[in-house]
Amino acid sequence: MSSPAKLINQGIIMSAAMGGPIRAPIALDKTTAVLDAGTGTAGWLSEVAALLPATAELHGVDITDARFPQPAQAEGRPLLLDIVDLTAPLPERYHAKFDLINARHVLPWLPYSKWDDVYRNLLTALKPGGYIQVLDTRMTIAEDFAQYHPKMKKYVGTMAKAFGLDAEEPATMGRLIPNLPAYLPTLGFTDATQTIYPLFYGKLQPDPATREAGMMQMLGAARGFQTRGVGAATEGAERLSTIMEGVTYVVPGNNDEWEAFIEESRNSFEEVGWALPLRVTIAQRPLQ
């Protein structure tokens, strides 16, 4: 993990923070198949390819193949990638097949009304005794926000509004993520646990390349909003804003305001830094 270009892949930063891409207690040498649900660029599969036996099948599914790697390979091994909608029942070839299913940054991108269906579908795809590993980072979980340094709250509160995370559905998801260990057993999983691994940004990140990549990720997101003119204030119209813990955060309304916000945010990252909680939830399909 040397160049920032490589580290910009947030997945690698997440895996480094949690001590490797697999936290579920599976026997790596006995693993016959894993599935990356909502695989995107198949980044997680590329990370685990070197850890699993050569005979283990590396499957990935996504609703689109737009980001699938070409050729579909990692560490010289084939990746078995397919277009599959996780909200619909999974094809029978996947039933009871996997020792481990990984779902990284996927469920919050699906309609909340479909979560039960998606988790039940994934349960069906696990071998009895197999594990699911769910990875989420969320800026707006209230108890997390309460712990951020006041200087970081301006960045987080403002960006949360720009991302629309305070809308009803994203807010509901934000409340559920810390409660996944109670929710998953209602769908048939067992032994659900959640561990928080902090993702360190700015001053809190000791590795220079990771720090640079993190800054590119965080300030790049703000630059994206700036480029798209998010928050553009028209004469007399109400400004885009949100209230968190009684403080109003107003989204920058023009290019100059975004520029000032990005500069102030850069200073906050450099002066105090940010620990964004990565929640890793692990649960098992009962043996019978």
Ligand SMILES: C[S@@+](CC[C@H](N)C(=O)[O-])C[C@H]1O[C@@H](n2cnc3c(N)ncnc32)[C@H](O)[C@@H]1O
């Ligand atoms: C934020 S990306 C995460 C990608 C990958 N898991 C990672 O960590 O790099 C969310 C992924 O979920 C996929 N996705 C969204 N809705 C889906 C659905 N109904 N079925 C399968 N995949 C879906 C998207 O296409 C996208 O690749």
